[in-house]
Amino acid sequence: MADAEADIDRKLTEAPGVLRDAIAAVEEVHFNGGPRRNARLVAEGWRRTMLKARKAIEHCQAEASAETFHTLRKRAQDSRAYQRLLRPL
Numbered sequence: 264m265a266d267a268e269a270d271i272d273r274k275l276t277e278a279p280g281v282l283r284d285a286i287a288a289v290e291e292v293h294f295n296g297g298p299r300r301n302a303r304l305v306a307e308g309w310r311r312t313m314l315k316a317r318k319a320i321e322h323c324q325a326e327a328s329a330e331t332f333h334t335l336r337k338r339a340q341d342s343r344a345y346q347r348l349l350r351p352l
Contacts, residue, residue, distance in 0.1 A: 309349070312341050 294301045316338040322331045 305349070309345050312338075312345050316342050 294304070296304070316335075319331070319335040319338040323335050325331075
């Protein structure tokens with residue numbers, strides 16, 4: 264139990280640095296390929312996200328376990344994030 268608490272404390276201490284690195288990485292992303300190329304990139308990401316979601320549903324139907332439902336929940340969150348991204352378009 265003490266090891267788990269120490270690991271949590273370590274992760275909490277490291278979190279601000281990890282988040283700063285993530286923000287810096289996102290600020291370095293540029294979509295300079297033009298509208299058509301950028302649309303293709305988004306469409307391909309959407310297609311892959313939905314494929315993973317469908318596979319997660321199939322896995323839950325085949326095997327109802329905590330792990331398969333956790334994966335399904337993550338894929339649902341991914342799908343919802345894409346929907347929010349694309350809603351204004």
